[in-house]
Amino acid sequence: MDVKKLKAEIIQYATEIGVQKIGFTTADPFLFLKERLEVAEKEGVLTGFEHPVLDERVYPDLIFEEPKSIIAIALAYPSKLKESPTSKRESRRGVFARASWGIDYHTILREKLALIEAFILERVKDAKMKSMVDTGELSDVAVAERAGIGARGKNTLLITKEFGSWVYLGEMLTNIAFPPDTPETDLCGDCNKCVEACPTNSLLGEGAMNPKICLSYLTQTKGFLEEEYREVLHNRLYGCDTCQVVCPYNRGRDFHLHKEMEQDGNLVRPELKPLLHISNREFKEKFGSMAGSWRGKKPIQRNAIIILARYKDKTAIPDLIGCLNHDTRPVIRGTAAWALAKIGGKDAEVAILNAWEKEKDEEVKIEIERAKKIIGVG
Known part of the structure; x- marks a missing residue:
């Protein structure tokens, strides 16, 4: 040869x-x-x-x-x-x-x-x-x-x-x-x-x-x-x-x-708020062919919440309150609490204090405590 x-x-x-x-x-x-x-x-x-x-x-x-x-x-x-x-x-x-x-x-x-x-x-x-x-x-x-x-x-x-x-x-x-x-x-x-x-x-x-x-x-x-x-x-x-x-x-x-x-x-620069509500099926259908989807939607959603906090996007407050009150995943609830504190406002403050009263997960409570300090009630 x-x-x-x-x-x-x-x-x-x-x-x-x-x-x-x-x-x-x-x-x-x-x-x-x-x-x-x-x-x-x-x-x-x-x-x-x-x-x-x-x-x-x-x-x-x-x-x-x-x-x-x-x-x-x-x-x-x-x-x-x-x-x-x-x-x-x-x-x-x-x-x-x-x-x-x-x-x-x-x-x-x-x-x-x-x-x-x-x-x-x-x-x-x-x-x-x-x-x-x-x-x-x-x-x-x-x-x-x-x-x-x-x-x-x-x-x-x-x-x-x-x-x-x-x-x-x-x-x-x-x-x-x-x-x-x-x-x-x-x-x-x-x-x-x-x-x-x-x-x-x-x-x-x-x-x-x-x-x-x-x-x-x-x-x-x-x-x-x-x-x-x-x-x-x-x-x-x-x-x-x-x-x-x-x-x-x-x-x-x-x-x-x-x-x-x-x-x-629109896929590689997606809007953030819709990501907070996307189902597993929708995530797979929309982003599944991309390398960035391999870890699933959870890291993407957590990051989206953090980015919304950086932007101080007040229009996202209802979405974040929904995550804080209803999401089954502690990481999403806790990160949403922190983001709400960063964005600020009366609705965010009330949601954080209400969540503190009913939250059972210790890691999430640490995040809510951090959020309370940010808004000045810790």
């Missing part, structure tokens, strides 16, 4: 099916990553969203029999909506991060990887492959970096020269020994814009971070959001793009290369 020729054919085919970047690397262990993961595990800053077995993230031969190479791919995604609805005084809107625009990127990348797998099998009948996207064992960024697609930035994301960090990543283990590509060198240099702009100071510099206080992670949690992070949530319903928006490599970069990634602005 002429692996150099096969590699060239795969690269050409990848271009034909709409893959923006493709790179090849060895299946050697990611030893540098092991040290980083061990430190994160020791310091207790792993989020729980990662693959749980540390060694399987480092040693490809633990998850694939006799791996010889890894093929990495990158797809560029849009950074601007073609039509963006505006947030108005009585119909305030939140926003989903760009990585949730269009059809769930996991689906799009898996389809591309499946096509490449089939292409290889047509030429190498005994080829073995294992593809993964985001939730697989390997680190997408570590693989793509070593495969020469880009370099890990100080925001911990992969930065490419052509597309900035507006790229989705996926990879494929194989038993074919392809010639490896040359890893990209550092692209950040002395630039520190992302670290300085991070709303929660989760970026620590030199590609290190505390992911547990990153707003991208916090917007996906299901419990009560700590008050210090409510204050900086701004209008984020899901995810955070700040460290990407300020990156010089992303300036002026906006790619509309995949129709599956195009999104209705």
